[in-house]
Amino acid sequence: MSSHHLPEPESEYGYTLRQVKAIVGTELMPEFREHMMMRAHVLDGPDGEVFYPFDVLQFVERTSRRLP
Numbered sequence: 001m002s003s004h005h006l007p008e009p010e011s012e013y014g015y016t017l018r019q020v021k022a023i024v025g026t027e028l029m030p031e032f033r034e035h036m037m038m039r040a041h042v043l044d045g046p047d048g049e050v051f052y053p054f055d056v057l058q059f060v061e062r063t064s065r066r067l068p
Contacts, residue, residue, distance in 0.1 A: 006057065011050040013042040020051055028063060035059045 006023065009015045015023070024032050035055070042050040 006053075006060065009050075009053055011042075011044050011047045013044055013050045014052045015050065015056045016044075016047045017049045017051075020056060023056065023060065024063070031063070032059055035062075 007019065010019055020032060021029060035058075036051065039055055041052065041055070044050045
């Protein structure tokens, strides 16, 4: 998982929940949810939850630094 290889967001507001699950993986979703605690995100009609690119990028960079 590298911040340089993030796909383009599917929503005009950012990354859909489906995209975030694909980017961070199912095993890190609880940690991502904790990261997003008290942060803003968008409810965008058919896309459901949409997360701002800055927050997704920050999480990916933070968790990537922990990898060997």
